[in-house]
Amino acid sequence: MMTAFETIQAETVPTDNENNFPAEGRLQEGLNQEITIHGSVHKIRKMSGFSFLILRTSDRLIQCVLDTGKCRVEGSLKEEACIRARALVVEEPRSKTGWELHLTEIEVLSAPEEEMPVVINGKGIDASLETLLDYRPLTLRNEKQRAIFKIQEGLCRGFRAFLEKEEFTEVHTPKIVYQGAEGGANIFRLDYFGKDAYLAQSPQFYKQMMVGVNERVFEIGPVFRAEKHDTARHLNEYTSVDFEMGYISSFRDICRMEAAMIKSSLAWLQSHYEKELALLKVRIPEAGSIPSIRFHEAKELIASRYNRPLCEKNDFEPEEEKLLCEIVKKETGSDFVFVTHYPSAKRPFYAMEDEENPEVTLSFDLLFRGLEVTTGGQRIHDFRQQLAKMERMGMDPSLFESYLWIHKAGMPPHGGLGLGLERFTARLLELENVRQAALFPRDIHRVMP
């Protein structure tokens, strides 16, 4: 006896909105069609004799005319109700698009239980950052808030498209790890079935391991830093765009690749996210050629130009990053600057030192509009060199046994970088606080929503 199975066909489910609207510059073709559409009621504005209903679809706000005499409404229509509707596309020169919808039939699919605790249907949101984040599941429905993350998506797609074209293999490495890669106490500890484990501060060890396998690899994923900073620049969980590549001839290969990746991603954005870029008035920076300066020269430059004392010798103060970017902008016009040759004292044990001066490493940061957005560099590939450096630093190599296998077994000269996606987004959009560029930010005080 055969069983009667139902059958599910592999079929895409079209969004009602697809190909429904008059195309850019081809208004005439779309006019006077009756279409089906769905979305949320973003705003209702009563006029005399009719209402304007602003419909929020997945990617735009649409002006609709609701004349209750000419439109059958099924259900209770209020702001934030989800509706499916029939409507006529009508020419309207006062609308930005040149058209508007005249609603003929509305089915309310679901209605809100309460009014929004925060007003989300204005241009922006008139509330403190705290409120914006407390009510994040709702405030993200605001047009401008939503656009931030569409642009972030676009950046990601741009980065990925570039890396795939340049023959990088995408990898998924574990976030629960037995050992921190960056050293220090800034690591979240976890009880892993009675053993200690940690949350990965970066995919560093794993992406290096994978260079031995695929030569070029990348990963876009979460990383975790238990830093106690409470600043506009820090998140305790963020999305890191990491790549690592073998057979480099200098750490400058990494810089060149990063500049090319950014340039390519920004071009992608400009051609695919025009609407959101216009809405947020984004100034797209040039990344075709990026100035570069050595760390110690940058320190001296800032000190002399602004008459500041040289305090912290081995690192930048946040203020210094801003000042350096100001100088660079003024003198070269660039919104980016590479700072190279950071002191060995401030870089991890795997950073390759400069043969000419072991006090500094073949590493770099990329600053963008006043903020560090990338750290990268060449890594040590030779086993003995790595072992010697670990011993010099008082580390116990036996704790890094499986990592060191790759050095023992043979590794090409290699290097890579990590780019903070939220930081990059924040500087691109000139948002004051990096939290504004994280969907659901995690900071020292915030672990919800």
Added chain:
Amino acid sequence: MMTAFETIQAETVPTDNENNFPAEGRLQEGLNQEITIHGSVHKIRKMSGFSFLILRTSDRLIQCVLDTGKCRVEGSLKEEACIRARALVVEEPRSKTGWELHLTEIEVLSAPEEEMPVVINGKGIDASLETLLDYRPLTLRNEKQRAIFKIQEGLCRGFRAFLEKEEFTEVHTPKIVYQGAEGGANIFRLDYFGKDAYLAQSPQFYKQMMVGVNERVFEIGPVFRAEKHDTARHLNEYTSVDFEMGYISSFRDICRMEAAMIKSSLAWLQSHYEKELALLKVRIPEAGSIPSIRFHEAKELIASRYNRPLCEKNDFEPEEEKLLCEIVKKETGSDFVFVTHYPSAKRPFYAMEDEENPEVTLSFDLLFRGLEVTTGGQRIHDFRQQLAKMERMGMDPSLFESYLWIHKAGMPPHGGLGLGLERFTARLLELENVRQAALFPRDIHRVMP
């Protein structure tokens, strides 16, 4: 006084290997060229008067002839050394590609310190699973091991390309959360600056929140399950391909979309990963139409067909999933089967119940060659309905305040799914253990490398 900045040009760094080899079917054009190439020395086989050197590049093994009389070697040449070389492309009918390389110059960039603790340059790796995983950074260099993860990359790219085309927005949601989405004790706890926090079991709440923002969203990222199972099917950290979509008319919309996504991704694999599919002799399944059966009917079918007692009423035993797939394969030819209408007792609080029978939910699993690879379904979008269900289940709604905001504020009918990337890869490649499809698997005993 102007500062003298160096300049980094945005330039891609070509791999030496790019466009170097005779193209498929255009052998003549590439012959007798001298090329530059780099890679690892995979194997050296001494013959009389010369050696075969198998070079492992980022994407293939290449047969090279090394005649020390005709080739200048700089450095110590051994297996796993990383080299840059000059070589002549020479016709060789006995080689699979129709050509081989005659080395003329070798520069050893780095040499291994020790011999490999495990032989990786055979066809496969002759070692236990434990050894394979213990030495993962090295065993992944094996040709077949590497191919597993190229195919996994291809699946991911295929899924993503499909979802982007279908207007899903990619999101990055937090992995450190204040509340588990799936309930139960299978959750990793974390000390978050003195507060309790958890590792996300799924992006469930967040992707639902984002349906209110973008209508269709997806995320490919890590999820964490503190399950104490030690089986061939379980990982404690895995990569979940999640999507969620609004304005569905039935949970079957989700099934149709999944079938279309799988079909599209498999087609992408076939056109872009031919080499790896051939190497691993992958049998690509049909996903154009997939049989579907209700859970309780499936239970009865298995019981009657195999004369098994009906023990666990509300869930499948792993053996039952295998048997069901056997029946389906035999009767319909399909490697996939949707099982629908799982008992409410076994589904989370957000699962929508069937109006006709509240004992079952509008949910489904997808089984693939004997194993569950996806769980999905329609979610409750109405606030009162959700509240009532939580109260019926003895849950405290105040603990889910920010999640419930979306229901209060208005949500469209929606649903989605999570697909386990490692499980899907394992079944596609017919690997016995899901650990074989994770780069660096995490299980109850293993948190390294």
